[in-house]
Amino acid sequence: MMRQHEQIVASLPRNSSCKSSSKIIPASFTRSTSNADAFHHKALVRRPAAALHQTRSGVSTFLRSLISIFTFPSFLPACRWLHIPTHLSVTPSLGRKVTGTLFGHRRGHVSFAVQDDPRSEPVLLIELALSTSTLVKEMSSGLVRIALECEKPPPAPRGGRAAASRLFAEPAWTMYCNGRKCGYAAARAWTESDRHVLRTVQSVSVGAGVIPVVDDGRKGSAAEGELLYMRARFERVVGSRDSEAFYMLNPDGNGGPELSIFLLRI
Template identity: 60%
Template sequence: MKTSMAKSIQDLSSKKQLFHWTAKVSNEEAIAEEEEEDLSFNPSSSADNTDAMKEEKKEKEKEKEKEKERENEESSSSSVSARRKKLQAIAVSRLKSMIIGFGRNRGHFHGLGTRLVGTLFGHRRGHVHFAFQKDPTSHPVFLVELATPITGLVREMASGLVRIALECDKDKKAAAASRLIDHPLWTTYCNGKKCGFATRRECGAKEWEILKAVEPISMGAGVLPAGNGNGNGEEGGEIMYMRAKFERVVGSRDSEAFYMMNPDSNGAPELSIYLLRV
């Protein structure tokens, strides 16, 4: 009885050992199979990894190319904008020079301004003299004697507006003169009618004495007593004069105009003088 029980116990223990061994073997085989599966899977995963790396490199290269293209476009656009700015600056400078030149021609052409003091004077039985000054105390920049008697001009002015045109020939001698007002001889027209010639004069002692006598007068007309301008009144007695401010406008190198300014700034100027080179 005891021997049979001992034998059964040994069989049972041997069966347990066999079960443990078989379980261990089966576990080892499962692990080996998993390792084999991992080994069989690893090559494909490594290949996938290399493909992904190649794609990343390609994308990076594409991004670099795009960045280079952007940089090139930005540089080209910046160069174009810089060129445009340069051209605009040149155009603006040219426009400024043209405006400045126009202003000089209009306002200070040949050293004269747009506002001058004009004096018309002459002996009662003498000829008309025109004198233009920069200011009442300066010497005249333009002094001309007309063949028209001053009494006849006074009558014309009393009847209405007076337009006096002084024309000179555009010849070689005229072209040699640097300024239009420097021409010595002019053909005179009064309201469209030819009335002799006008001669440019230098301001002598007699003319300067008359201008000094009317220096305090800014605008007006009147008569100076005999003796002014010559000291003894031998050339026609009393001196008639008219003094006013004139606006000077330069049309071109061959045309200038002097317009008498009215105090109320209304209506057309009563007296206008035109210098023309034809």
Template identity: 45%
Template sequence: MEIQSRSPQAMSLLRHKTDKRSRTSRFFGLFSFKLLPKLTTGCKMVFMLGRPRSALFTGKFATGTLFGYRRGKVCLALQEDPTCFPMFMLELPMSTSALLKEMASGLVRIALECETRTHKKRLLEEMVWAVYCNGRKTGYSIKKKQISEEEETVMQMLRGVSMGAGVLPCQQQEKETADDELTYLRSRFERVIGSKDSEAFYMMNPDGNCGQELSIFFVRM
């Protein structure tokens, strides 16, 4: 596990302690700890991530985050690094609990397919995606043009985390139950460009090597 402290202006984010829950899911089997941010009661979260850049990903690596309430939908965010504004974010058409089950079973392959005839945009600038998980179509998603205040808060809370998995405090009082904890998985991904119409992101293990647990594929038909 690697935790990077970026800026003294960012909030004192994360203190981790051992999560004693049963590790029945590979979601927590990869990195087992629980992160508890230290927040000032009543304070408003200031969004301090960097602003969007003119180009999309330019490097060989990216930071990928999957997060969501257990009984809600799971979101996918891709950033150049944990301090940058997300360059790609969408809500997958599947619940967080369904993804946990898939990860508990072994390898997970998430494929996003875009059908377009113009091919004028960069691949990750496309808006509408058909989503497949381990070969099964789960539905359609639309890339977010703007992220919500709650999503901004999650990104800010994880600003100092480069790799890990855990549970974040609920942002809404009505969700403060064990079943509705906000879970997340963040890792570094190796970006492989096949062509202007295909890219893949392979999750890397803490030792820096590419793992086989999770891969994300983008394809334009």
């Protein structure tokens, strides 16, 4: 079929006009030069200079009146709703690497604080359902996985809008340590004792030790023993708006204890 098509194309006679450089003019085309000659010989009518000056002055007057109406002093008071209040505080977004500090009295509950950098205020402070001495024992095993779970808010009514809340704003959590349910953890505001701890260790990037005890007025705080801390860099992984994880990083890469903390809203 292709060979037959090539034979048909080869048998078609070529017109000599294909090789000519002259233009092809249709037979129905009639050239008329009367209109063109009349156009060239027709004198151009120019607008008088006085009329042109009046037009320009009218445009400039209009522009000046328009600018006087929309000057900024008279325009801004009418749009006060565009003003952005300066008292609004926006929570800074966390990066991929954060500073995590586990601290607490030896016989008291351990707290977990998350900071964007070692000198900033904590964006998350949770009191875990685990004593500091128990956490030390779990860390000696080389692997600690802490899961904090909370329930999702009820769905919005039909036609309504569900209340969006940040994962860090959840007040209460069910805690599991290495697969065992330990009790309930709670997010809390940081106290003067927490401020003292974080200020004391703000120059420490990675390490553990003992901090002098400061009595913050809590009942029985003096009888809870010395205050221990462990501080490290954590890798923060966001799965969704309902799940985040913090993986402790070993700076030397020597295969030290592994610690992972998961926040889950299910």
